[in-house]
Amino acid sequence: MKIKHYPGKAVDASLSLDNDSAMSALYEANWLQAHHQHHRAQTTQPTLSRQPSNAGSSSFLLDGISALSKYQMTLENIRRLEQQAQDKRIVSAIKELNGYRPSALQHHQQQQLDNGWVAEEETEAEEQQLREKPKTDNAPTPSAANVNHYVVDPTERQRLPRPRQQLSVKPPSLRRSQTMLQHPPPSYVTLRAPKSKPAQHNSSNSSSAYSTFSSAAEDRPAERVICQQPLRLLQPPTEPPPPPPTAGSKAARAFKPLSRSQTSVQRYATIRMPNHSASFCRTTARAAETPDIRRHSLEQALQGLQLEEQLPVPAAAEPVVSRQPERQTSRHISPGSSSNGSAKDLNGEGFCIPRPRLIVPVHTYARRRRTGNLKEQSGKAQDEDVTSDGRVEVSREGKYLSTLSGAKVLGELAILYNCQRTATITAITECNLWAIERQCFQTIMMRTGLIRQAEYTDFLKSVPIFKDLAEDTLIKISDVLEETHYQRGDYIVRQGARGDTFFIISKGKVRVTIKQQDTQEEKFIRMLGKGDFFGEKALQGDDLRTANIICESPEGVSCLVIDRETFNQLISSLDEIKHRYDDEGAMERRKINEEFRDINLTDLRVIATLGVGGFGRVELVQVNGDNSRSFALKQMKKSQIVETRQQQHIMSEKEIMGEANCQFIVKLFKTFKDKKYLYMLMESCLGGELWTILRDKGNFDDATTRFYTACVVEAFDYLHSRNIIYRDLKPENLLLDEKGYVKLVDFGFAKKLQTGRKTWTFCGTPEYVAPEVILNRGHDISADYWSLGVLMFELLTGTPPFTGSDPMRTYNIILKGIDAIEFPRNITRNASNLIKKLCRDNPAERLGYQRGGISEIQKHKWFDGFYWWGLQNRSLEPPIKPSVKSVVDTANFDDYPPDPEGPPPDDVSGWDKDF
Numbered sequence: 001m002k003i004k005h006y007p008g009k010a011v012d013a014s015l016s017l018d019n020d021s022a023m024s025a026l027y028e029a030n031w032l033q034a035h036h037q038h039h040r041a042q043t044t045q046p047t048l049s050r051q052p053s054n055a056g057s058s059s060f061l062l063d064g065i066s067a068l069s070k071y072q073m074t075l076e077n078i079r080r081l082e083q084q085a086q087d088k089r090i091v092s093a094i095k096e097l098n099g100y101r102p103s104a105l106q107h108h109q110q111q112q113l114d115n116g117w118v119a120e121e122e123t124e125a126e127e128q129q130l131r132e133k134p135k136t137d138n139a140p141t142p143s144a145a146n147v148n149h150y151v152v153d154p155t156e157r158q159r160l161p162r163p164r165q166q167l168s169v170k171p172p173s174l175r176r177s178q179t180m181l182q183h184p185p186p187s188y189v190t191l192r193a194p195k196s197k198p199a200q201h202n203s204s205n206s207s208s209a210y211s212t213f214s215s216a217a218e219d220r221p222a223e224r225v226i227c228q229q230p231l232r233l234l235q236p237p238t239e240p241p242p243p244p245p246t247a248g249s250k251a252a253r254a255f256k257p258l259s260r261s262q263t264s265v266q267r268y269a270t271i272r273m274p275n276h277s278a279s280f281c282r283t284t285a286r287a288a289e290t291p292d293i294r295r296h297s298l299e300q301a302l303q304g305l306q307l308e309e310q311l312p313v314p315a316a317a318e319p320v321v322s323r324q325p326e327r328q329t330s331r332h333i334s335p336g337s338s339s340n341g342s343a344k345d346l347n348g349e350g351f352c353i354p355r356p357r358l359i360v361p362v363h364t365y366a367r368r369r370r371t372g373n374l375k376e377q378s379g380k381a382q383d384e385d386v387t388s389d390g391r392v393e394v395s396r397e398g399k400y401l402s403t404l405s406g407a408k409v410l411g412e413l414a415i416l417y418n419c420q421r422t423a424t425i426t427a428i429t430e431c432n433l434w435a436i437e438r439q440c441f442q443t444i445m446m447r448t449g450l451i452r453q454a455e456y457t458d459f460l461k462s463v464p465i466f467k468d469l470a471e472d473t474l475i476k477i478s479d480v481l482e483e484t485h486y487q488r489g490d491y492i493v494r495q496g497a498r499g500d501t502f503f504i505i506s507k508g509k510v511r512v513t514i515k516q517q518d519t520q521e522e523k524f525i526r527m528l529g530k531g532d533f534f535g536e537k538a539l540q541g542d543d544l545r546t547a548n549i550i551c552e553s554p555e556g557v558s559c560l561v562i563d564r565e566t567f568n569q570l571i572s573s574l575d576e577i578k579h580r581y582d583d584e585g586a587m588e589r590r591k592i593n594e595e596f597r598d599i600n601l602t603d604l605r606v607i608a609t610l611g612v613g614g615f616g617r618v619e620l621v622q623v624n625g626d627n628s629r630s631f632a633l634k635q636m637k638k639s640q641i642v643e644t645r646q647q648q649h650i651m652s653e654k655e656i657m658g659e660a661n662c663q664f665i666v667k668l669f670k671t672f673k674d675k676k677y678l679y680m681l682m683e684s685c686l687g688g689e690l691w692t693i694l695r696d697k698g699n700f701d702d703a704t705t706r707f708y709t710a711c712v713v714e715a716f717d718y719l720h721s722r723n724i725i726y727r728d729l730k731p732e733n734l735l736l737d738e739k740g741y742v743k744l745v746d747f748g749f750a751k752k753l754q755t756g757r758k759t760w761t762f763c764g765t766p767e768y769v770a771p772e773v774i775l776n777r778g779h780d781i782s783a784d785y786w787s788l789g790v791l792m793f794e795l796l797t798g799t800p801p802f803t804g805s806d807p808m809r810t811y812n813i814i815l816k817g818i819d820a821i822e823f824p825r826n827i828t829r830n831a832s833n834l835i836k837k838l839c840r841d842n843p844a845e846r847l848g849y850q851r852g853g854i855s856e857i858q859k860h861k862w863f864d865g866f867y868w869w870g871l872q873n874r875s876l877e878p879p880i881k882p883s884v885k886s887v888v889d890t891a892n893f894d895d896y897p898p899d900p901e902g903p904p905p906d907d908v909s910g911w912d913k914d915f
């Protein structure tokens with residue numbers, strides 16, 4: 001078992017046997033069978049009776065049927081799950097069986113909320129998505145009526161040579177696609193166990209199939225050993241040893257050392273139920289009254305699941321439930337040496353007595369020992385407990401360790417780890433215990449393991465950074481995951497501490513803070529939620545945590561924790577892992593912000609107009625007193641933004657551009673606002689628009705197109721690894737710097753997507769929108785790959801592939817797909833191959849969106865021999881070198897007359913306070 005320690009938080013590895021519905025169902029089945037067996041014992045029938053008896057009341061019958069049907073349902077679900085799981089999962093689960101890590105079961109506990117057995121068809125992720133959906137989609141939803149409407153670009157009149165319109169529709173209030181997404185196909189099935197059941201099992205008056213270990217306090221000459229650790233560890237016996245068991249007897253086999261190949265124990269335990277025969281009779285009646293068909297299924301299902309009754313143990317002896325290989329001491333009575341001749345075979349491996357829905361934190365054993373006086377406390381309660389579940393004492397090497405009472409699981413270690421008993425358990429009061437044989441226990445654990453593995457794998461598939469990993473990789477990761485839980489306010493990771501683990505949030509939200517060098521204050525960085533990860537930096541760098549991660553959700557946070565080795569082997573190479581929380585970029589951005597902190601609007605001097613956008617003009621400006629450099633100042637009319645309801649898009653543009661630090665994206669240095677306008681001060685790209693060059697040249701050759709496409713691929717790589725979708729690719733939005741490298745500008749439609757989410761806003765430029773945008777199915781970064789294919793085609797031919805006389809016609813052509821488009825001869829086979837792979841109708845099939853991510857595009861044949869590294873370090877010679885004579889040379893831009901509309905009205909409503 002792995003027990004992990006996290007800075008600031010001790011993480012317990014615990015054993016939970018109560019956490020899975022399969023467990024509960026199997027337990028319940030045991031319960032029924034035990035009654036059945038007991039009934040058999042009562043009626044001295046040698047074999048399990050398959051004949052329904054008429055005994056019992058109809059309420060028992062109902063109970064029995066309900067228990068059976070729950071059990072059947074569970075089995076069916078398990079079967080379904082197992083079918084879903086690939087064979088290799090089962091094989092690997094079986095292999096893992098003996099090394100099963102109990103602590104991993106812990107998380108299921110929280111699922112036991114319902115009183116019924118519920119087969120859930122939706123993942124929590126999906127439910128969460130549904131719950132949060134309306135919040136995350138900032139735009140209202142489109143109705144059938146206004147889907148596919150578009151807003152004519154108001155600048156179109158002024159930009160006559162531009163053939164395109166830009167769209168941005170306020171999404172109407174009802175979204176078909178959203179409704180579809182709210183009912184995704186089931187990705188796995190989980191079961192919930194009824195919470196009330198344990199009480200039923202626990203009650204001494206209930207008809208449960210307890211194993212009863214004597215004895216009541218009053219006639220207790222000696223305690224009885226339920227489970228005993230190997231004798232060689234014990235103190236030398238003070239009393240003479242019992243006579244050696246005869247060969248072949250239960251006792252003889254009881255203490256054989258366990259061989260690794262032994263996967264199940266023979267029956268050896270006995271059941272003694274001096275006070276509970278009545279309840280057993282009743283239970284037998286229940287089972288007996290069950291309709292044949294149900295009973296038959298139950299009996300089938302019960303194969304291999306045997307709950308053993310403890311046969312009467314001599315009063316002076318201690319009942320031994322399990323015992324290490326040893327010579328017996330006189331105080332210890334082998335269960336197999338019971339005087340009752342009906343006791344079954346023993347092989348000495350002992351059996352465990354798991355109670356359902358209980359957690360035994362394994363290493364709290366030691367803690368109890370250290371803290372001591374539990375014995376006293378428990379002694380106090382001793383009498384009270386006698387009639388219920390009883391009390392056992394745990395000792396090791398003759399030394400008292402702890403007293404356990406009530407709902408505790410015993411004897412799991414020897415079975416789980418195929419080892420000898422690690423402690424001795426002695427009944428110090430009459431004990432009512434439940435027992436499950438090794439084989440049954442292992443079956444349960446295996447199934448539990450399979451279910452758990454399937455759940456984790458499905459969850460990982462829903463996490464975007466993992467979605468492209470191969471199934472077997474996901475299974476490997478699932479196998480080593482540890483689930484840990486934190487309370488609100490817990491420091492899951494502490495800045496400066498050593499770190500050895502990587503985390504994926506499976507439930508709840510955490511806050512990321514960083515302590516600045518010069519101050520003790522923790523600066524809030526961001527919130528992370530379900531599907532987000534953290535902890536990669538320490539594993540990639542010098543082991544030290546670079547930020548604090550604090551549990552934020554009132555209901556706590558659950559994380560899947562992965563160790564360094566697995567992280568290095570399977571995860572660390574993923575692009576998003578490398579870039580997601582880019583401190584270097586953030587630091588550079590901070591420097592920039594610092595540099596421009598003191599520059600005001602009044603310090604800027606307008607040189608010329610560079611372009612006209614949807615909301616106003618873009619001017620070339622210089623800072624007064626500094627002629628060494630120039631900037632582009634984008635000036636947007638607030639009234640027009642409000643009219644076209646683009647407030648959210650503008651805020652998003654500012655945020656994304658303001659954070660971006662990529663040489664293929666135009667940098668935003670500072671923003672200003674006044675009553676009429678919002679302003680963005682950006683780096684100026686004086687080489688002009690790629691669109692202008694394309695217009696002048698007609699089309700580009702393969703190599704030129706490759707260079708510009710590669711620049712866009714780099715920009716997309718940067719954005720997509722941060723889950724940002726661009727959504728407005730076209731040559732008009734690609735500007736050349738003075739060297740001839742291309743940069744992406746105009747982030748009006750860019751959006752940071754929530755992990756794993758889609759967006760529905762209908763926006764873009766008609767010729768460039770992807771089919772799923774037109775069909776309002778929800779889109780994500782894959783829509784950008786579509787537009788990349790369109791861009792390639794346009795650069796190679798001078799016209800986009802999907803062009804109609806109006807947007808509606810254009811959409812129709814887009815929906816017919818790329819295969820309906822005739823490719824001109826000048827498009828090479830490799831280029832057309834790449835375009836077709838980018839413009840797949842199905843977003844999931846597009847190159848760039850698949851397993852290898854954007855690197856699949858970079859590796860495409862069309863890019864064979866392309867010097868990506870040279871592009872990245874700007875040593876590659878661009879195909880077209882623009883002529884830029886000075887920092888104020890605007891020769892590469894068209895001329896723009898003054899704005900004929902005059903200044904817009906004031907807008908002081910305050911919507912732009914964060915701009």
Ligand SMILES: Nc1ncnc2c1ncn2[C@@H]1O[C@H](COP(=O)(O)OP(=O)(O)OP(=O)(O)O)[C@@H](O)[C@H]1O
Pocket residue numbers: 153155166610611612613614615616618632634666682683684685686689732733735745746747748
């Ligand atoms: N940083 C810059 N350097 C040089 N020219 C620029 C810069 N930013 C914008 N321009 C020019 O201004 C034009 C309009 O800019 P931009 O596309 O950002 O405005 P917009 O209002 O978002 O336009 P659109 O209506 O296309 O969305 C660009 O096409 C380009 O010619």
Ligand SMILES: Nc1nc2c(ncn2[C@@H]2O[C@@H]3COP(=O)(O)O[C@H]3[C@H]2O)c(=O)[nH]1
Pocket residue numbers: 227228322365366394401402409410411412413414415420421422423424425
């Ligand atoms: N080793 C150990 N086992 C304990 C302790 N407390 C309870 N037990 C239980 O005692 C059981 C003895 O048999 P197992 O080794 O199979 O499994 C052991 C545990 O379930 C403890 O402090 N140490």
Ligand SMILES: Nc1nc2c(ncn2[C@@H]2O[C@@H]3COP(=O)(O)O[C@H]3[C@H]2O)c(=O)[nH]1
Pocket residue numbers: 493499512525526533534535536537538539544545546547548549581582583
């Ligand atoms: N340094 C840093 N870490 C962040 C940021 N946002 C989230 N994190 C996560 O916080 C984690 C703290 O532990 P690590 O340094 O191992 O890895 C870090 C990142 O995974 C950020 O902006 N900067």
